[in-house]
Amino acid sequence: MVKYTQLGSSDLMVSNICMGTMTFGQQNSQQEAHQQLDYAMDQGVNFIDTAEMYPVPPRENTAYSTETIVGNWVKNKPRDKIILATKAAGSSRGMPWVRDGEHAFNSTNLNNAVEGSLKRLQTDYIDLYQLHWPERNTPMFGQYLFDPTHEREFTAFVETLEALSGLVKEGKIRHIGLSNEWPWGLMQFLNASEREGLPRVVSMQNAYNLINRTYDSSLREMGYRENVPLLAYSPMAFGHLSAKYINDPKAQGRVNDFDGFAQRYEKPSVGPAIKAYSDLAEELSTTPATLALAFTYSRWFCASTIIGATNMDQLKENINAVNFEWSEEIEQAIEAVHLKFFNPAP
Numbered sequence: 001m002v003k004y005t006q007l008g009s010s011d012l013m014v015s016n017i018c019m020g021t022m023t024f025g026q027q028n029s030q031q032e033a034h035q036q037l038d039y040a041m042d043q044g045v046n047f048i049d050t051a052e053m054y055p056v057p058p059r060e061n062t063a064y065s066t067e068t069i070v071g072n073w074v075k076n077k078p079r080d081k082i083i084l085a086t087k088a089a090g091s092s093r094g095m096p097w098v099r100d101g102e103h104a105f106n107s108t109n110l111n112n113a114v115e116g117s118l119k120r121l122q123t124d125y126i127d128l129y130q131l132h133w134p135e136r137n138t139p140m141f142g143q144y145l146f147d148p149t150h151e152r153e154f155t156a157f158v159e160t161l162e163a164l165s166g167l168v169k170e171g172k173i174r175h176i177g178l179s180n181e182w183p184w185g186l187m188q189f190l191n192a193s194e195r196e197g198l199p200r201v202v203s204m205q206n207a208y209n210l211i212n213r214t215y216d217s218s219l220r221e222m223g224y225r226e227n228v229p230l231l232a233y234s235p236m237a238f239g240h241l242s243a244k245y246i247n248d249p250k251a252q253g254r255v256n257d258f259d260g261f262a263q264r265y266e267k268p269s270v271g272p273a274i275k276a277y278s279d280l281a282e283e284l285s286t287t288p289a290t291l292a293l294a295f296t297y298s299r300w301f302c303a304s305t306i307i308g309a310t311n312m313d314q315l316k317e318n319i320n321a322v323n324f325e326w327s328e329e330i331e332q333a334i335e336a337v338h339l340k341f342f343n344p345a346p
Contacts, residue, residue, distance in 0.1 A: 002044035002322060007083075007303050008202035008227050010175040012127055014083050016297060017319060018047040018231065020308035025065030026055035027254075027310045033069045036315050041077070043319050048074075049205070049231070049306050051087035051132055052117055053098050057258050060097035067120035075122040084121065085128035087179055087205075088113040090135045092152070105135050105155045107163035114172050129164070129173040130205055133180040140180050142264030144214070144346040157188045161198040168199050177231070179205035183222055190226055201228055203303065208232035210241055210292050211273050211345040212264070213338065220301055229303035232296045236307075236318075237345060240265055241292035243278040269344035276337045286324065289314075293321035295334060 004013045019040045024033040037048070054066035067086060074082060088110060089095060091103035099116070102109050117126060133140055136154035137147070167173045176199050178186060186204065193200045204223060208215045208230060215223075215230060223230055236242060244251040255265070274288075281291040296305040309315035 002319075004046075005229075005303050007128070007175070008229055009200055010128075010202040012083050012175060012202075014047040014304050015045045016302075016304050017043075017045050017322060018049050018085075018304040018306040019045050020233065020306040021048065021050045021066050021070055022054045022056040023308055023310050024050075024055060024069045025062050026057075026059075027257075030069045030072065032311075034073045035312065036309060037070075037073050039312065039315060040319065041082075045319070046081060047083045047085070047304055049085045049087075049233075050121075051089070052113060052120075053087075053089045053095060053132070058095055058098075063095070063097050064116070064120055067117055071120050071122035079123060083127045084123065085130060085177070086117050086121065086126055087130040087132040088117075090131060090133045091154075092135065092137075093133065103135070105131060105160040105163070107159070107166065110160070110163045110167065114167055118172060125171055126173045128175050128177050128203065129167070130177040130179045130203075131160070131181075134182070134185050136185070138182055138185065142345075157192045158196055158198070161189065161192055161196065165198045175199070175202045177201060177203035177205060179231075179233075181206065183218055186219070186222060186226070186228065190228075203231050204228050205231040205233055205306070207234045207264075208296060208299075208302070209235045209237045210277055210295055210334070210338075211237055211270060211341075211343070213343050214346045217343075223301055230299070230301055231304050231306060232299070232302050233306040235293055235296040235305050236289060237265060237292075240270070240274055241277065241288055243274055243281075243288040246271065246274055246278060264345050267345055269341045273337065273341035273344045276341060277334075280333055280337060284330065287317070289317055290321040290324055293318055294324035294326055297322050297324075298326040298331075 003016045007014050050066050050070050089098050089103050137150045164176050189201050239253040278288040281288040307318040
């Protein structure tokens, strides 16, 4: 059963399942996307996450289309029943086709990003506005070691918060969040917020799943003590945790359909770890996908798990996994595998 929780220090009551949308406009048509959104809402999901650069992988000819598809759905729904989140693309990742490559988190760029998102989403306000990834030099998307030789200039944290504060005062965004962030960045934002009386970060959207548990050792305590809960994305590890690529290396899915997704999931212990979790799922008389999703749904520090699907069967299983009965015995079995194959895909 879908449950609801207050998102950090905000007044947002979000479902513990969030509908991810990064396949909309590339792997899913608008009709398919709207069918997914309707079904999710009927099951009690009130939280939708998108981004200006979606769908993924990012391409010039598809940029912005996900927000447009979501907006065409939102305009026909009761807006006050929906928690709508989107994200501003950061610099350092290329994509000159997104706002002409002007991605620094300063006032001009953030104002332009928000105005574009509001227009495409066909709404007057965004409930949760997130910085998609840090502007500064920091490991991202499968990297895990900080390298000071890659240092570059970045917008001061106070300047970014002041820009976001202006958007909050204008009523264009309600709350702010971070994504793909690390402890130092989170604390810089929190300290600047407290020191200058600026809006406070209310959530952290980072990758988290059975084979990527970096959050546990880097941000879990901080999230608890600072009341900044996790929004877990990629709970299925790009489909790997369904075990379909173990059974058929050429199986249809994002990993085989697109280039560029090897950096995180082709590390040496990934395959053996997935096999071990798949075997555990079989022992528990469930599917590997259900076990993987039930794991993130059961985390006390995770306010919502962002799911994504390319067909309705996947979506139904993803949502139904919230009803899987977690137990201390299952927790111990998961930890035994985790300690044997420790965080194989950071």
